[in-house]
Amino acid sequence: QESCHVNDVGCQLPEDQIILKTKEQSESWMSAFMDQFETLKNFLFGEPSWNEDRAREDKFNEEMSFGMDEDLMIKYAQSLASSMLEGEQLKVFTKAATEVLMQREDKDADGGIIDDYSDFIYPPVKKIIPHKVGHVQHKELGVGPPAKLITKSLNPPLFEIPNFLSDEQCDHIIKMSEKKGLKESTMFQPKDRTLAGNNKGIERVSYMSFLTGKDIDKSLLNTIHERAADLLDIPKEVVQWSEHLAIGMYNPGGHYYAHLDSNEDNNGVPCCFQKLCYDHDLNEVDYIDCCRMCRYATLLYYLSDVEEGGETAFPLADLTLNEMLNKESTHWQNLTETCHEASVVIKPEKGKAILWYNHFIDRNGYITNVDKRSFHGGCDVIRGQKWIATNWISTPLYQHRHWASKYREKFYEYMRTEDPVQMDHA
């Protein structure tokens, strides 16, 4: 009698013993769960950045923006538990897990903001609230038509914005890129250079170029910057002083396997947009030991339709932890094989923009951890050509705000250059 299990049918231990057994049992479930939970957490949020400070920041982030971290953890904890446990076990476990997760109290974390950097204060940023998948919101922008944002995923917040650019604007950008010339994308990815977070397994077959105010119609670049800044609710300077517009072109067979656009905090390594780094030949390069990518958001413009293929895929968007773990041993980064298994697949359409957030943000509105659910890439183009322009939006860690942006002077220099390139108004 003594040895029957609490969940066994017909087990009739006295109630206090049931409670005792359940408590012992729940402790072992808990530790088994926590072991697994560590793995899951690291997979989701990356090592070594998850610590109590981060947890507090994330909790704050939840309150400041639309909230997902704490909720999400509990949701994952529960979904994991519900696949492992049942009945009374599950109840006890859920209560315990919720308490553990909730114990990360938000102690007085004033975290003195440093504000003695030179002359531009990056303001705190927020995220557009995605509400729910399929939700449509309209946003008036200072210049041009309003933006219609269609929510494609909540984690990361991902939006589709049809007709963000006009056909003429797209055509002009393509024409000027062709004029300037594109290079094979591999040339932008020497071994020690990182364009993305976890570079393992990345393969990119495309042509690239960076365009500045020297290369395209200045008023068009201004318009794009203004619309982007209004859309994201950030000062225009943040957009102007972000990286140059990155043009990408894919021929049939071209693709870009799933990657992250931004880097996890790497022991305080400063942001690439704020630090000049050089290789042995004194060429300016960005590489991970010198600086890290701090691309809070990505705004990607499709400059062309694609006859077939060339979708942008987000294999991990809105996945639960269990679903992500199930993917771990698959080829989810290889979009040639798995494009259509991705949870969000976006069809390129001329003029359409997509916007997503790569990072969680802290209590001050500065970036913290990369959200691994922002992994994305370009599926193989089957027929036709795919043209895109990627507008990465920089925001720094607040510890590294002292230098506004290494792109700032260049921006003004290029915007001042004579012999302006102008759009044809045919």
Ligand SMILES: O=C(O)CCC(=O)C(=O)O
């Ligand atoms: O080609 C695409 O759809 C995605 C491009 C991309 O991820 C990038 O340029 O960072």
Ligand SMILES: [Fe+2]
């Ligand atoms: Fe990307």
